[in-house]
């Protein structure tokens with residue numbers, strides 16, 4: 409039994425056999441062969457090795473002629489692996505002795521090699537682990553060929569182990585078969601983890617080498633509360649984790665009692681507690697968990713699971729579905745936030761060196777005016793069906809807001825001319841998620857109806873820490889005094905100018921940070937459906953004076969370490985039952 413620690417990103421505990429996807433999405437289950445087929449399977453393996461060796465030779469010749477002998481030599485390590493008689497014999501033995509299918513035998517042996525490379529003290533040698541993965545992939549490609557299995561063909565519940573999953577891959581996971589996932593890379597607020605939380609799939613990310621350490625069929629525990637993955641657990645450990653999960657479920661049931669109660673502090677201060685969604689069907693989950701509106705609808709997910717750009721009708725249908733489910737409650741539709749870690753065929757044309765600083769979000773929309781207007785037409789048309797607000801993401805300067813509003817005005821004019829109904833008083837808001845917008849909040853307040861602070865991005869851009877990079881995850885915290893000061897500035901500007909202020913980043917869904925946001929005077933908390941009830945509990949457990957005191961104290965600290973330590977101590981004191 410081995411225990412690995414990563415970042416907990418989506419709560420819940422799951423215990424099941426693993427399926428390991430490599431970056432090419434091979435699924436390698438533990439499969440046995442008939443003893444009578446051993447010779448044929450060994451020959452199949454031998455054929456795959458020969459084809460892989462030939463491919464590598466060709467590749468080397470091509471690279472050498474294109475870019476020179478020196479770079480051609482980078483294939484030496486792979487060549488040495490593919491021709492190593494000991495390695496090949498080890499695979500053959502697993503097929504002959506254990507009757508493993510060659511695919512499984514290959515992953516078993518090469519994972520063993522990867523592990524040995526990983527622990528080498530010499531950095532050059534430890535980095536050669538990527539060559540081991542490449543050889544594994546090359547062999548698997550040759551063994552599996554066109555018969556690749558997909559996640560769509562699962563028959564038993566499993567836990568997915570992958571180097572990484574894209575947000576759209578995560579969104580398409582079959583919840584009834586995939587009990588949890590764990591990945592090598594990723595961060596606390598990457599979009600993959602946001603989707604996992606929305607779907608209620610327990611997940612742990614940033615485990616660095618988990619794909620190398622597990623093979624298909626290995627039993628695993630994924631503990632999405634504490635960020636732990638246990639490989640091949642013993643019975644006692646399994647029952648310990650089951651008990652922890654039961655405690656979590658009991659707490660969930662108790663929190664369920666709060667569903668219909670107002671989000672009001674002990675001294676009567678009312679806040680609005682809204683939900684964040686990626687798909688229209690999530691509105692129902694939000695309402696069932698007591699949300700009184702939708703503060704963020706991430707519409708870019710409409711683009712992520714299709715090969716073609718969504719039409720005006722596709723947009724309209726999705727919004728109409730969400731609005732109908734919302735039963736008159738407000739829905740804040742954010743215009744498309746593509747780019748960075750959310751790719752589509754549209755953004756795929758651009759190979760950007762720094763995609764988070766590149767043509768993402770509103771910048772992307774303003775460079776694709778046709779698509780942008782199509783989406784706004786659909787939002788406006790949908791506004792005739794319920795209470796709709798429109799929100800522009802990643803605004804960094806006033807010009808962008810003015811351009812976006814001008815395009816919106818064009819679309820309104822077109823609709824008026826065509827006699828199409830829409831809400832003429834539709835509210836227009838912006839996300840404050842870069843420091844320039846936070847600093848200039850007072851100026852933005854004159855030109856929009858509401859702010860929604862996107863702390864996921866605001867944190868990454870203030871601290872220069874990629875939100876999805878596990879190597880710098882320890883530096884990523886909204887508890888950094890600089891982030892807190894920017895938020896305070898925005899809230900003050902909003903309260904003084906009478907513009908509504910919400911927080912829709914993951915920060916609003918973390919009990920200890922919710923306390924500060926409350927103390928600062930944030931009016932709308934928009935959180936993932938999974939955390940709605942927890943945040944309601946926080947709000948209902950304190951007075952505004954208490955929350956303000958916490959704030960005052962927090963702003964005396966000059967390091968995130970002190971802020972986070974103090975906040976977790978206070979939260980534990982006020983709400984001992986929430987800490988798992």
Ligand code: PEP
Nearest residue numbers: 841862863864865912913
């Ligand atoms: C944010 O940045 O905080 C936010 C809510 O937007 P997203 O997570 O979709 O980037």
Ligand code: MG
Nearest residue numbers: 841862864865
């Ligand atoms: Mg954002």
